[in-house]
Amino acid sequence: MADWAWVFGYSAKPSFQSRRPIKKMTQKTRPAGARRNAFYAQSGGVTAVINASACGVIETALKHPRHIGKVYAGRHGIIGALTEDLIDTSKESRATIRGLKHTPAGAFGSARFKLKGLEQNRAEYERLIEVFRAHDIGYFFYNGGNDSMDTALKVSQLSATLGYPITCIGVPKTVDNDLPHTDCCPGFGSVAKYIAVSTREAALDVASMARTSTKVFVLEVMGRHAGWIAAAAGLAGRKAGEAPHIILFPEIPFEQATFLAKVKHSVDHYGYCVVVVSEGAAYPDGRFLAEAGTRDAFGHTQLGGVAPLVANMVREAHGYKIHWAVADYLQRAARHIASKVDVEQAYACGKAAVDLAVAGHNAVMPTIVRKSSKPYRWVIGHVPLAQVANKEKKIPREFLTAEGFGITAACRRYLTPLVAGEAYPPYQDGLPDYVRIKGAPVRRRLKTAFKV
Amino acid sequence: MADWAWVFGYSAKPSFQSRRPIKKMTQKTRPAGARRNAFYAQSGGVTAVINASACGVIETALKHPRHIGKVYAGRHGIIGALTEDLIDTSKESRATIRGLKHTPAGAFGSARFKLKGLEQNRAEYERLIEVFRAHDIGYFFYNGGNDSMDTALKVSQLSATLGYPITCIGVPKTVDNDLPHTDCCPGFGSVAKYIAVSTREAALDVASMARTSTKVFVLEVMGRHAGWIAAAAGLAGRKAGEAPHIILFPEIPFEQATFLAKVKHSVDHYGYCVVVVSEGAAYPDGRFLAEAGTRDAFGHTQLGGVAPLVANMVREAHGYKIHWAVADYLQRAARHIASKVDVEQAYACGKAAVDLAVAGHNAVMPTIVRKSSKPYRWVIGHVPLAQVANKEKKIPREFLTAEGFGITAACRRYLTPLVAGEAYPPYQDGLPDYVRIKGAPVRRRLKTAFKV
Numbered sequence: 001m002a003d004w005a006w007v008f009g010y011s012a013k014p015s016f017q018s019r020r021p022i023k024k025m026t027q028k029t030r031p032a033g034a035r036r037n038a039f040y041a042q043s044g045g046v047t048a049v050i051n052a053s054a055c056g057v058i059e060t061a062l063k064h065p066r067h068i069g070k071v072y073a074g075r076h077g078i079i080g081a082l083t084e085d086l087i088d089t090s091k092e093s094r095a096t097i098r099g100l101k102h103t104p105a106g107a108f109g110s111a112r113f114k115l116k117g118l119e120q121n122r123a124e125y126e127r128l129i130e131v132f133r134a135h136d137i138g139y140f141f142y143n144g145g146n147d148s149m150d151t152a153l154k155v156s157q158l159s160a161t162l163g164y165p166i167t168c169i170g171v172p173k174t175v176d177n178d179l180p181h182t183d184c185c186p187g188f189g190s191v192a193k194y195i196a197v198s199t200r201e202a203a204l205d206v207a208s209m210a211r212t213s214t215k216v217f218v219l220e221v222m223g224r225h226a227g228w229i230a231a232a233a234g235l236a237g238r239k240a241g242e243a244p245h246i247i248l249f250p251e252i253p254f255e256q257a258t259f260l261a262k263v264k265h266s267v268d269h270y271g272y273c274v275v276v277v278s279e280g281a282a283y284p285d286g287r288f289l290a291e292a293g294t295r296d297a298f299g300h301t302q303l304g305g306v307a308p309l310v311a312n313m314v315r316e317a318h319g320y321k322i323h324w325a326v327a328d329y330l331q332r333a334a335r336h337i338a339s340k341v342d343v344e345q346a347y348a349c350g351k352a353a354v355d356l357a358v359a360g361h362n363a364v365m366p367t368i369v370r371k372s373s374k375p376y377r378w379v380i381g382h383v384p385l386a387q388v389a390n391k392e393k394k395i396p397r398e399f400l401t402a403e404g405f406g407i408t409a410a411c412r413r414y415l416t417p418l419v420a421g422e423a424y425p426p427y428q429d430g431l432p433d434y435v436r437i438k439g440a441p442v443r444r445r446l447k448t449a450f451k452v
Numbered sequence: 453m454a455d456w457a458w459v460f461g462y463s464a465k466p467s468f469q470s471r472r473p474i475k476k477m478t479q480k481t482r483p484a485g486a487r488r489n490a491f492y493a494q495s496g497g498v499t500a501v502i503n504a505s506a507c508g509v510i511e512t513a514l515k516h517p518r519h520i521g522k523v524y525a526g527r528h529g530i531i532g533a534l535t536e537d538l539i540d541t542s543k544e545s546r547a548t549i550r551g552l553k554h555t556p557a558g559a560f561g562s563a564r565f566k567l568k569g570l571e572q573n574r575a576e577y578e579r580l581i582e583v584f585r586a587h588d589i590g591y592f593f594y595n596g597g598n599d600s601m602d603t604a605l606k607v608s609q610l611s612a613t614l615g616y617p618i619t620c621i622g623v624p625k626t627v628d629n630d631l632p633h634t635d636c637c638p639g640f641g642s643v644a645k646y647i648a649v650s651t652r653e654a655a656l657d658v659a660s661m662a663r664t665s666t667k668v669f670v671l672e673v674m675g676r677h678a679g680w681i682a683a684a685a686g687l688a689g690r691k692a693g694e695a696p697h698i699i700l701f702p703e704i705p706f707e708q709a710t711f712l713a714k715v716k717h718s719v720d721h722y723g724y725c726v727v728v729v730s731e732g733a734a735y736p737d738g739r740f741l742a743e744a745g746t747r748d749a750f751g752h753t754q755l756g757g758v759a760p761l762v763a764n765m766v767r768e769a770h771g772y773k774i775h776w777a778v779a780d781y782l783q784r785a786a787r788h789i790a791s792k793v794d795v796e797q798a799y800a801c802g803k804a805a806v807d808l809a810v811a812g813h814n815a816v817m818p819t820i821v822r823k824s825s826k827p828y829r830w831v832i833g834h835v836p837l838a839q840v841a842n843k844e845k846k847i848p849r850e851f852l853t854a855e856g857f858g859i860t861a862a863c864r865r866y867l868t869p870l871v872a873g874e875a876y877p878p879y880q881d882g883l884p885d886y887v888r889i890k891g892a893p894v895r896r897r898l899k900t901a902f903k904v
Contacts, residue, residue: 045661046657046660046661076663076664079663079664105653105656105659106660109659109663110660110661111661111663112661112664112665196882196883197883197884198786200883200884201500201556201781201782201787201788202781204555205498205557205784205785207557208498208557209497209498209563209564211563212528212531212563212565213563213564214781217780217781235881235883236883305760307778308757323781324778325778325780326776326778327777327779327782328776329654329657329658330650330653330654330671333653336653339882418882419881419882420881420882422876424876427874429687429868429872430648430687430873431648431649431652431688431871434652434656
């Protein structure tokens with residue numbers, strides 16, 4: 001508990017119900033004894049382990065036949081609900097469902113689609129309820145990040161208003177690790193492991209070659225506003241002078257002169273320099289280093305290409321030979337090197353979501369509660385969606401070194417357990433044997449189409 | 453044999469001595485009974501398994517104490533020889549030497565340093581002989597690609613001219629798989645596996661998101677003149693319509709209109725498009741798509757950044773949302789997902805180099821000879837350096853589909869065994885536990901310095 005409280009700056013007891021045993025809740029929203037279907041959807045950017053959460057939801061629902069009938073998954077997330085395009089997961093073999101635990105990305109399809117506020121687009125919410133009603137859906141499990149928790153919360157609120165009872169449970173997922181009130185987010189541990197491993201490997205390469213060739217290597221990693229993924233690269237080095245020599249975090253305003261001096265210092269002292277730059281690295285005035293100018297469906301600026309920009313900056317200043325890499329989707333899809341802890345937590349969050357729902361909870365999200373770092377012990381807690389929705393957890397300043405180019409021992413203590421253990425997928429012909437769902441559609445019951 | 457002969461277009465028996473048993477050579481160049489030291493150096497771009505070859509050389513040399521004394525490694529390759537900066541590998545623990553087998557990049561340091569022709573820079577060759585003589589080095593094991601085989605050949609020729617007997621054996625290494633007269637090159641199988649795995653994983657990600665987000669994903673891979681690495685991405689898909697939908701090979705002149713039409717076709721039919729582009733992709737007039745304008749020590753154009761270029765091309769033509777990745781060093785350093793076959797072949801080539809030398813061979817390189825593809829069987833052969841030096845093996849046209857955007861069944865048969873098996877490194881605290889050498893220097897015996 002000590003570590004966990006420290007991370008988020010709490011000293012008093014948390015305001016949410018993370019320690020309350022799941023079984024003890026009264027069952028307010030669910031009609032007693034009614035068996036209803038469940039709807040599961042994946043939302044936003046996918047991860048190496050979001051399907052492990054799906055596996056947890058589906059396998060656990062099968063253990064509650066008195067409460068839960070079928071589990072329908074939205075084809076391409078919430079869009080599948082709006083367009084009544086539902087996948088009947090009972091038509092998949094048990095082996096396929098089990099195989100989701102070792103299969104990356106969103107097996108049912110995900111969506112970057114944020115429902116607007118109730119005032120702006122009440123029709124979308126009403127349509128959701130219409131589809132849920134048509135298919136007797138009493139449980140809504142929404143597997144996503146901040147925006148998705150906001151959607152789940154709104155559906156929960158509307159269901160009360162419209163008199164259609166539905167239990168809404170969020171299932172946390174984000175490689176960005178930026179959900180509040182949970183020690184970490186499923187999806188993060190695996191991308192963290194991938195980035196730490198890749199940084200260590202590439203650094204050995206650069207060190208080998210630096211005498212006559214590449215002296216500076218720049219690796220761009222994801223993380224729009226929170227530098228958790230970039231921080232994970234810091235695990236690659238164990239001693240002073242080991243790579244990465246410089247990490248550029250979104251949380252630390254970028255000062256070009258300081259950065260360039262640090263690059264030169266590293267090359268002068270160690271013979272080479274490995275730079276890890278977050279896609280969200282920004283100038284003191286808040287402008288991203290690489291501003292593409294385009295925006296995604298959530299209105300976020302679409303980034304990419306900060307690595308070549310930083311590489312050119314160094315080349316122009318110092319003339320070093322430089323290489324750069326942009327990991328992009330490779331990092332968040334890398335199930336082959338997933339963290340075992342992450343896979344287990346993703347599954348546990350899916351399982352807990354169902355257990356919470358069956359126990360009568362509503363509008364909550366399971367959380368990871370750290371009990372101790374060494375040895376690493378964690379349990380599942382939960383938090384009201386209202387406390388999670390649309391909030392971002394950045395790296396605490398104490399996790400970054402004074403000069404802002406690296407991580408502290410405290411950050412290392414926080415990160416290390418999250419990348420622990422390997423959970424290798426099965427292989428066939430030298431490649432991971434990932435499962436594909438059949439995706440059998442549920443017969444439509446509504447005559448009305450809905451355009452998204 | 454059938455497959456192998458077919459790959460290189462041979463129908464008659466090969467002109468080199470690949471099938472001659474190692475033990476039967478007469479010992480012409482080595483003074484009978486003399487025990488002399490060995491020099492080992494890593495050259496050019498490193499790989500995930502070049503250290504496995506080093507391990508093979510060093511461990512095998514220890515088994516020939518009557519012939520080989522110490523194994524000295526060049527610190528940063530041939531530069532270590534020129535500057536008399538030698539590493540005494542006998543000062544490393546057996547565990548460290550064994551650990552090289554699971555450690556990527558060049559543990560002793562590599563170099564992009566090509567010796568000029570004898571007429572242009574005789575001083576360099578004479579210096580090499582001077583250092584070899586000072587340390588009683590009678591064996592030169594050079595672990596590299598085409599250029600390095602040329603250097604090893606020249607040293608061998610000069611040693612005869614200068615009356616200093618030295619046995620020169622090349623140890624094949626290149627991720628590019630472009631050495632002739634060997635079925636494949638150590639280093640290639642692992643990068644091939646990494647690219648095939650990464651393509652499969654990223655493709656699942658894009659397929660998940662395509663409905664509302666990224667429709668086209670572009671992955672840039674290495675391969676300056678030969679598209680072997682790009683071809684390996686083709687293993688990711690098994691059926692028609694599966695990613696990658698388009699591979700851009702250096703061997704196929706790039707036609708923008710055809711390419712853009714193919715991208716649109718893929719998005720229209722499958723909902724998304726995964727493009728794998730070789731850094732060496734070029735226009736019909738031979739210009740690289742991404743010409744950086746700078747050149748490396750070997751005079752090759754330094755490339756990088758063709759992925760964003762292709763991405764922009766697609767975005768401008770079709771307006772799709774696009775993501776791109778550049779794997780760069782991550783791909784060739786990815787020991788965490790190395791091919792087991794590749795690791796074994798790398799070790800076997802190092803071992804064979806020593807066995808060949810001890811048996812009296814000179815100016816040869818061990819080769820991989822494929823006996824059958826299914827089941828995969830291979831043996832070690834060897835070929836004169838003169839037949840390898842400065843030659844490049846490109847992909848045969850029959851390995852690429854008629855339209856030139858994919859691989860054929862024959863190519864798949866060739867590639868599949870090379871990515872077979874996993875050879876996971878040991879892990880500590882969630883990260884691969886790669887070894888570091890102590891790198892104890894050999895005491896200098898020459899008073900003269902040499903500037904490189």
